[in-house]
Amino acid sequence: MAIKKVKKSISRRQKLSFKEASSGKMTRRKSNSSQRQCLQNLQLLNHYYPHVRCALNYETPYQLLVATVLSAQCTDERVNQVTPELFRQYPDPVAMSQARLDVVEKLIHSTGFYKNKSKNLVEAAKLLVQKHQGQVPQNLESLVQLPGVGRKTANVVLGNVWGIVSGIVVDTHVSRLTQRLGWTKEKTPEKIENDLMKIVPKDQWIQVSHLLIQHGRGPCKARSPDCSHCFLQESCPSAP
Numbered sequence: 001m002a003i004k005k006v007k008k009s010i011s012r013r014q015k016l017s018f019k020e021a022s023s024g025k026m027t028r029r030k031s032n033s034s035q036r037q038c039l040q041n042l043q044l045l046n047h048y049y050p051h052v053r054c055a056l057n058y059e060t061p062y063q064l065l066v067a068t069v070l071s072a073q074c075t076d077e078r079v080n081q082v083t084p085e086l087f088r089q090y091p092d093p094v095a096m097s098q099a100r101l102d103v104v105e106k107l108i109h110s111t112g113f114y115k116n117k118s119k120n121l122v123e124a125a126k127l128l129v130q131k132h133q134g135q136v137p138q139n140l141e142s143l144v145q146l147p148g149v150g151r152k153t154a155n156v157v158l159g160n161v162w163g164i165v166s167g168i169v170v171d172t173h174v175s176r177l178t179q180r181l182g183w184t185k186e187k188t189p190e191k192i193e194n195d196l197m198k199i200v201p202k203d204q205w206i207q208v209s210h211l212l213i214q215h216g217r218g219p220c221k222a223r224s225p226d227c228s229h230c231f232l233q234e235s236c237p238s239a240p
């Protein structure tokens with residue numbers, strides 16, 4: 001379908017939802033061009049990727065925590081290849097807390113940085129058992145105390161498992177696309193997240209990362225973005 005036609009076909013209801021979001025549901029209103037750009041892009045991203053979700057496979061909060069730790073410097077596809085056997089052998093924090101490091105290292109070797117990741121997984125599991133009754137805590141402050149767990153991982157778990165909105169996940173795709181699209185001029189994940197929290201409607205804080213990651217795996221790749229086939233081309237400041 002032609003891009004112009006698709007833009008017209010975005011339902012009035014969806015437009016209203018964004019109007020409401022931009023007028024009332026933001027934590028801090030920032031009426032400037034980056035906000036307008038962001039809201040306009042979000043409408044199209046939601047339209048083209050209506051069912052996008054977290055690409056990591058998991059069945060429990062703990063498994064998503066583990067998968068997200070493994071996804072650092074690694075593709076979700078690779079993580080999904082190693083987690084079935086890892087979760088079979090170590091399905092929960094109790095099992096992982098008793099794991100032998102060399103066994104875990106072997107299982108996750110292909111995800112890279114396997115020595116650090118293994119150590120973090122075992123130490124984090126011990127902390128979960130000792131301090132949280134073997135459960136994944138449902139707040140950012142406790143999560144970031146776990147070895148190997150930063151704001152990004154904590155936000156992924158809180159948002160995807162419990163719908164708890166505590167921030168915006170900024171990975172390499174989100175970082176690249178938000179700069180290309182003119183949503184932010186910042187370069188570091190913390191500063192980018194800070195900017196995004198001012199312009200993205202709060203009810204989109206979880207979904208926005210999935211949308212941008214999807215688009216970053218599609219036309220807006222790191223090298224050679226395919227701008228001529230991108231539905232954001234018309235409004236993208238980085239388009240040729």
Ligand code: SF4
Binds near residue numbers: 180221
């Ligand atoms: S127009 Fe190009 S740079 Fe802009 S979002 Fe699309 S692919 Fe990325």
